[in-house]
Structure formats: structure tokens, C-alpha cells
Amino acid sequence: xxxxxxxxxxxxxxxxxxxxxxxxxxxxxxxxxxxxxxxxxxxxxxxxxxxxxxxxxxxxxxxxxxxxxxxxxxxxxxxxxxxxxxxxxxxxxxxxxxxxxxxxxxxxxxxxxxxxxxxxxxxxxxxxxxxxxxxxxxxxxxxxxxxxxxxxxxxxxxxxxxxxxxxxxxxxxxxxxxxxxxxxxxxxxxxxxxxxxxxxxxxxxxxxxxxxxxxxxxxxxxxxxxxxxxxxxxxxxxxxxxxxxxxxxxxxxxxxxxxxxxxxxxxxxxxxxxxxxxxxxxxxxxxxxxxxxxxxxxxxxxxxxxxxxxxxxxxxxxxxxxxxxxxxxxxxxxxxxxxxxxxxxxxxxxxxxxxxxxxxxxx
Ligand SMILES: [Fe+2]
Numbered sequence: 399x400x401x402x403x404x405x406x407x408x409x410x411x412x413x414x415x416x417x418x419x420x421x422x423x424x425x426x427x428x429x430x431x432x433x434x435x436x437x438x439x440x441x442x443x444x445x446x447x448x449x450x451x452x453x454x455x456x457x458x459x460x461x462x463x464x465x466x467x468x469x470x471x472x473x474x475x476x477x478x479x480x481x482x483x484x485x486x487x488x489x490x491x492x493x494x495x496x497x498x499x500x501x502x503x504x505x506x507x508x509x510x511x512x513x514x515x516x517x518x519x520x521x522x523x524x525x526x527x528x529x530x531x532x533x534x535x536x537x538x539x540x541x542x543x544x545x546x547x548x549x550x551x552x553x554x555x556x557x558x559x560x561x562x563x564x565x566x567x568x569x570x571x572x573x574x575x576x577x578x579x580x581x582x583x584x585x586x587x588x589x590x591x592x593x594x595x596x597x598x599x600x601x602x603x604x605x606x607x608x609x610x611x612x613x614x615x616x617x618x619x620x621x622x623x624x625x626x627x628x629x630x631x632x633x634x635x636x637x638x639x640x641x642x643x644x645x646x647x648x649x650x651x652x653x654x655x656x657x658x659x660x661x662x663x664x665x666x667x668x669x670x671x672x673x674x675x676x677x678x679x680x681x682x683x684x685x686x687x688x689x690x691x692x693x694x695x696x697x698x699x700x701x702x703x704x705x706x707x708x709x710x711x712x713x714x715x716x717x718x719x720x721x722x723x724x725x726x727x728x729x730x731x732x733x734x735x736x737x738x739x740x741x742x743x744x745x746x747x748x749x750x751x752x753x754x755x756x757x758x759x760x761x
Pocket of ligand 1: 533585588589652666
């Protein structure tokens with residue numbers, strides 16, 4: 399069964415509406431530094447200080463490293479735990495907040511990450527205010543975080559960590575640099591394509607994927623140029639793909655990116671853009687088995703998705719390969735060996751050889 403939730407609020411974020419969703423007195427605010435400094439949100443949230451106890455953090459780095467999360471938990475050790483968390487930022491910030499929402503109950507982040515302890519049944523109320531359109535973190539059930547001691551990137555997963563309410567204001571997405579809007583927008587496209595062809599897909603997932611793919615091709619270039627309507631459409635596509643991520647699964651590019659990211663110190667989206675070079679080629683080589691035939695048909699027929707993706711990458715100037723990211727051919731076997739997770743959801747996965755092939759075609 400697929401349930402589309404939580405509620406999403408659109409438009410300018412005002413004090414009163416924010417207040418109506420706050421639970422308790424102690425509020426933890428985790429924000430991207432740029433958005434906190436450049437947007438109107440800091441002044442709206444500042445107005446809450448008469449009635450609430452606010453603690454504001456803007457130090458979370460990309461990939462949400464454990465040590466950054468631990469700093470917040472340690473700060474609260476002497477204090478009462480937060481009643482509500484407000485997360486303002488891109489995927490890493492929202493994922494950090496999702497992980498923290500279940501980490502104030504004497505369960506360490508590492509225990510959840512390495513599945514030593516089960517997910518708690520309760521969480522701190524979480525309000526998500528995304529400021530980049532693509533990761534879908536605001537609606538998905540997963541949080542990708544990073545063990546910066548053991549150098550392992552992975553996820554914690556569970557319906558309990560899904561944010562309780564999402565605020566979307568297209569204006570906030572303008573604070574991101576053009577390159578980031580392009581790259582993260584491509585992540586949204588990968589969620590749409592992968593959740594469509596995944597063996598865990600179903601009719602509603604595929605319907606939403608088709609809508610999101612059309613949105614990316616129509617609106618991403620204008621969104622990069624700061625067009626508000628285009629940004630709003632991208633924000634909706636990103637959020638709906640969060641639902642797809644919750645109920646279907648991604649495919650091999652996402653599995654392999656988890657290894658390439660820490661190895662090359664490149665972002666999630668950059669890794670995916672590079673890996674699509676090889677993956678989409680292999681998907682296109684076996685159109686009926688991979689489901690690409692059906693996808694192109696659903697997109698209205700007479701569509702060559704591979705060409706469209708290539709053109710989009712060219713137009714946005716993000717035509718990366720894994721060599722651009724710093725991977726050399728001698729590392730391919732090691733990357734393939736390290737790739738784990740539910741690889742069998744990918745329609746073209748046969749064995750480790752499939753991963754090696756994708757990597758070789760992505761050089
Ligand atoms: Fe992704």
C-alpha cells in the first residue's frame with residue numbers, strides 16, 4: 399500500500415503557520431549556513447524566541463558526518479531533549495535531522511547505522527524546509543549519513559524518520575548556486591527513472607515517475623536560471639520522488655555512488671551524473687528487459703530517453719564521467735567489490751560483472 403504523506407504547505411513561511419506545527423517548548427534548528435544568512439527564515443524563526451527555547455546549528459557538512467551530528471547530541475546532554483526539530487536546507491541537512499529525530503533516546507547514531515539496535519517507535523517531531531530540489535529527502539523514509547571515522551557512507555531507514563510536515567517555498571531554492579541546482583535536479587531525474595525500472599516498482603510509482611521526468615526536462619534549465627515557477631515545479635517533482643523512494647527503490651547507480659562519493663570526495667549527484675553514462679547505455683542495450691521500452695512509451699512514444707539525458711547534461715554543462723571525478727580504471731574492481739545493498743532490484747543486474755561493466759562504460 400502506498401500512502402502519500404505528510405502534508406505539504408506551499409508559499410511564504412510565516413510565524414503563525416510555523417507555530418501551529420511546533421510541538422513543545424524546546425526547538426532544535428538545523429540549517430544550511432547560506433540559507434540562514436541569506437533568506438528571510440532566520441528573522442521568522444527569531445520571532446519565536448519569546449515563547450520557545452531555540453538552539454540553532456549551521457555546522458552540518460555535506461554527507462551529514464557522524465561527528466557533526468554527535469556535536470548536537472553532546473550539546474543536549476546537559477539539557478532537555480528537543481521537542482521539535484526544524485531542518486532547513488538540502489538533502490544532507492534534512493537527512494541529518496531525520497537521523498537526529500531518533501537519536502535522543504539513548505540510542506547512538508552508530509547503533510542505528512550498523513543495525514545494532516532496532517529503530518525506535520517514537521521520534522522527535524520534524525519540520526522539513528527543503529532548499530534544493532532533487533534529493534526527495536523531505537518525503538522519503540531514508541537518511542543517508544556518513545561514518546567519518548570508518549569512512550563508510552550508508553543509510554538508516556524507517557517510516558518513523560519521515561518528516562511530519564514539509565514547507566515548500568520556491569523562493570528559498572533560489573539561494574543555491576546554479577551548478578548545485580543543475581546537479582541536484584539531475585538526482586531528481588535519477589529517482590524518477592530508477593524507481594520506474596526498479597523491480598520493486600508499481601503502477602502508481604511509474605505514473606509519478608513519468609510526471610517527474612517530464613517536469614525535469616521541461617523545467618530544470620529554467621529553474622537553474624532562477625525562474626520561480628520552474629523552481630516550484632522542480633520542488634514538487636523532488637518531493638513526489640521522495641514518495642517513490644519510500645515505496646520503490648533506486649538501482650545500481652545509487653548503490654555504486656555510495657562507494658564513489660567518499661572515495662573521490664564528490665557529491666551524491668555528481669557521482670550519479672557520471673554513472674549514468676554507463677548505466678543508461680546498458681539499460682538501452684536491453685530495452686525490453688530493463689523496462690526502458692515501457693518508459694519511453696509512457697513518455698508519449700517517439701522519445702529517445704538516452705539522447706534526451708545526454709542533451710540535458712550537455713545543456714547544463716554537467717557532462718561528467720567517473721574519470722572527471724577522479725576514479726581511474728585500476729580502482730574499478732575494488733569499487734565493484736565494495737558495492738552492496740539491494741543490487742538485485744536493478745533490472746539489468748546479473749552479477750558483480752554488471753557493476754564492472756557500468757563502471758567501465760562510465761569512464
Ligand atoms: Fe539520489
